[in-house]
Amino acid sequence: MTLKIRNLVICIVGITMLLSGCQSMRPVDLSGNEPLIAKVRTGDHVRIWMRDGRKLDLQLTAVEPDALVSGEQRVPLKDVERIERRQINWTRTTMLLVGLGLVAAVVAVAVAAASRPVFGPVH
Numbered sequence: 399m400t401l402k403i404r405n406l407v408i409c410i411v412g413i414t415m416l417l418s419g420c421q422s423m424r425p426v427d428l429s430g431n432e433p434l435i436a437k438v439r440t441g442d443h444v445r446i447w448m449r450d451g452r453k454l455d456l457q458l459t460a461v462e463p464d465a466l467v468s469g470e471q472r473v474p475l476k477d478v479e480r481i482e483r484r485q486i487n488w489t490r491t492t493m494l495l496v497g498l499g500l501v502a503a504v505v506a507v508a509v510a511a512a513s514r515p516v517f518g519p520v521h
Contacts, residue, residue, distance in 0.1 A: 420491035
């Protein structure tokens, strides 16, 4: 693998890892008239606190009117005390991207300045 390709792979992996940190768990409002299916969807990553004290981390494969389903596991809503859903934190993501842009600009200026000769050509 050439140095250029290796550096590109390292950058892509690093950015992916940083962006995954831009997600956070947000509470789902279980009160109100809006059905749960409007608040969580198939594919969502959720953390569920059960009334018996258990805590479950699941990726939903189905959302039913009276239960959340993950694979073979069915969680009746009557047994659920609290639900949190993983969502992108846009504030954190924006700050990260602006910070990365500023760092890239500073590095580009530093590289450009370092590659210029200190003394001009001799005439």
